[in-house]
């Protein structure tokens with residue numbers, strides 16, 4: 001019995017779990033809980049035990065926390081389920097895993113396709129136009145990130161765990177995750193390029209400004225090297241705005257000793273972005289709780305919300321035709337081996353009510369061209385299924 005088959009059986013039950021693979025690492029982490037996921041309203045990282053956290057876009061909605069009653073690192077999902085996992089499932093969860101008759105060799109990948117209708121495009125472009133007008137009319141309003149949700153049928157033979165395994169293979173540099181939330185009746189799979197907050201066991205805090213998007217492939221389908229990427233003024237300004245937002249957060253808490261690396265071009269699957277990384281040695285400045293404090297100030301950043309924050313949030317709530325829920329919130333392991341690694345929940349899909357929902361957004365400024373923004377969302381939706 002391999003781990004994939006074991007988890008597949010768990011995915012029909014009442015116990016939540018999270019699987020993730022950190023960027024540029026091999027091991028897959030698994031956190032299992034012997035209780036239902038907990039709802040947390042205020043995410044104070046200092047207070048949380050070890051586990052996996054998933055927080056929505058809007059502060060007013062509850063976060064989901066999966067307590068790490070068991071945390072294991074796996075070299076592959078294809079390998080025999082570790083004894084430790086089987087014993088935990090049997091003794092702590094009281095479940096019996098049955099030997100599966102199907103062969104354990106990996107299945108061919110199931111392609112997910114989607115077609116967008118002209119009506120959808122028109123509605124999104126109108127939304128973008130409305131935002132551009134508002135930005136032009138309002139002196140203080142500079143940027144709003146608008147998004148869409150695309151619902152598709154679940155293809156025959158689609159297997160969430162196989163899909164997670166295939167994105168891990170495809171996207172070595174991204175944060176790949178699968179989260180099973182039985183209380184919500186949701187499974188989330190994602191491949192995020194964007195760190196929100198991390199703090200390692202040496203006390204190094206990190207965050208990033210990620211914005212500006214273009215295809216990683218040229219018109220002939222050839223991969224563009226990051227060093228040769230060209231950016232327009234619109235993207236450069238849009239990303240600089242996110243950097244300024246982060247620096248302002250540091251200013252609010254009087255942290256001046258940060259290293260700023262970038263902006264540089266990074267590849268995120270089928271796309272490229274501009275990225276600036278900010279690092280702080282929390283031991284050196286004697287600020288151990290910096291991750292918690294910055295998390296509270298940063299989320300939602302101007303990479304997923306806009307600038308100024310309150311104005312952008314108001315526009316999103318009034319104008320986006322759906323509730324974002326967990327999309328563009330954040331997720332990741334918390335306080336495991338004194339490390340916390342939270343990524344923005346982007347390039348993700350949610351399986352619920354026999355449907356797959358895909359999400360994608362883009363930053364709107366006074367220079368936005370509605371059709372281009374639409375195309376950007378189409379590319380973003382494809383990352384997680386392409």
Ligand SMILES: C=C(O[C@@H]1C=C(C(=O)O)C=C[C@H]1O)C(=O)O
Pocket residue numbers: 145147194210211212213273303304346347359360361362363364380
């Ligand atoms: C909102 C998304 O991505 C964010 C918006 C970007 C942009 O506007 O260019 C780029 C990276 C992300 O910070 C998304 O992928 O859904």
